[in-house]
Amino acid sequence: MGESMEKVEKRTDRIKMDVILAAGCMLRLFYVLFSTIYDRQYDIGMIDLDAGHTVTGGHLAYIQYLYENWKLPDFDPTSVYQFNHPPLHHYLCALWMKLCSLFISNTDVLEESIQVVPFVCSLLILWFLLRIAEQFELTEKAKRFVLLLFCFHPALVLLSGSVNNDCMSLMFTVMCVYYTILWSRFPTAHNILKLAVSIALGMLTKQSVAQMAFPIAAVMLWMLVRSLDNGRDCRACSVESTRNAAIPVVPVKKLLGQYVLFGVVSIPLGMSFYIRNRIQFHMPLVWIYTLPEDSWQYTGNVPVLNRFLFPVPSEMLDNLRQFKLGCGYNVWMQIIRTSVLGEWDMADVGRSVKVLAVLLMLVGALLALAAWMAFIRVFVVRAKRFGIDSASRILFVVGYFVHLLLYLKFAYDYPQECSMHFRYMEIELLFPAIALAFIWQEGTKEQLEMRRREGGATGHPAVKRAISQVLFVLLLVFCLLSTAMTAVWCLL
Secondary structure, eight states: OHHHHHHHHHHHHHHHHHHHHHHHHHHHHHHHHTOOTTTTOSSOOOOOTTTTOOOOSSHHHHHHHHHHHOSOOSSOGGGSTTTTSOSHHHHHHHHHHHHHHTTOOOHHHHHHGGGHHHHHHHHHHHHHHHHHHTTSSOOHHHHHHHHHHHHHOHHHHHHTTOOSSHHHHHHHHHHHHHHHHHHHHSOOHHHHHHHHHHHHHHHTTOGGGGGGHHHHHHHHHHHHHHHHHHHHOSSOOOOOBOSSOBOOOOOHHHHHHHHHHHHHHHHHHHHHHHHHHHHHHOOOSSOOOOOOTTSTTBOTTSOHHHHHTOOOHHHHHHHHHHOOTTOOOOHHHHHHHHHHHTTOOOTTSOHHHHHHHHHHHHHHHHHHHHHHHHHIIIIIIOTGGGTOOHHHHHHHHHHHHHHHHHHHHHHHHSOBGGGGOGGGGGGGGHHHHHHHHHHHHHTSHHHHHHHHHHTOOOSOHHHHHHHHHHHHHHHHHHHHHHHHHHHHHHHO
């Protein structure tokens, strides 16, 4: 009977998880079907297969060029807007259009079909995010908590219809996180090969994926030091245990061989586009298009303290009231706004939509603050208590702070409103979200009762219970507001 009840519970948990995933997929499908390739997009330019013009600027023009020529540009990529990006996303979009053209003659429909590529990538993002959550000592309820946030977060919904390379680059970044965790626990050549291919293909999608090299290198260094220490000590090195497996100590020789395999695969493949442009067009390995100082987006004339610390209250309120492009200069305000609204100019929408937007921003800001505090507590301060192994801790801590610091550096080096967009740091959703699930789980009735029975310290159970309930309410409200905002995007 006990075994039968356990099977029923597992099946029920699986159904609940599937329902949440289905809701997230339907929300994305709804958004894609009711949004065109020109709605709420970034740096896309134009596509016009009937006109046949190809060497114009933007991601759509890049896709059209590859669709019509099926080769990389034979001119300096920096001379045409957005052609400096690596081509994997654009090639796959062009390939999809080629396949669709066998059955679709209407060019408008063919052009709109490009959204299938980011839509599929957005579903794969959800799948890998769930796989990552399963690597930690989270209950089924806590995993559903994480999944709700991922499925309904407006930033991830917007990505599902984004025809630039942001969605695919995030997909490969999430894959890097997952395969790093997997390899650290099962350090085989097969797993490190998956990791190498993930970061290489990510770099062929967008240069920013290379930022994952820092946390990956940190984990590799820890694994090497651990192996060296074990080799110097004739006694067996202590083996960390995780929810899914014990982490073995790999012999140094075997580990170094895997590092060589990683480098041989990832470096030539990931750097091929950049080296080709360096040799052929003398293009710098790192090249970013910059807007002129007379651009309406320029923020370099605003004091640094106002940009990176405290916004001027009157201007902050004015920004909230207008929801108008060209009003944002404070990096933290821009993170909050663009994470839930993108760069949608809402200056001309009705009062009710603006109220919805303000509520979404406020609830999102509260969740973000709670998630940041949870991340510090769970991964920085008390990782062992939450059953987090050293490799995952290093990956998350280094990954979080590296991406944050490089984002702030980018916003400082390129003082434009668009440079502060949340899409440049969307992987930052992952790290605190896992931590937030731990904090929510800690205050559930089941966990408090289990720790009481086991004789473990429960701290202040009433406080933990209250925090857990507040977090759950905030999450549900956030999901409802996000769904409502998605409907507004599609119907306005």
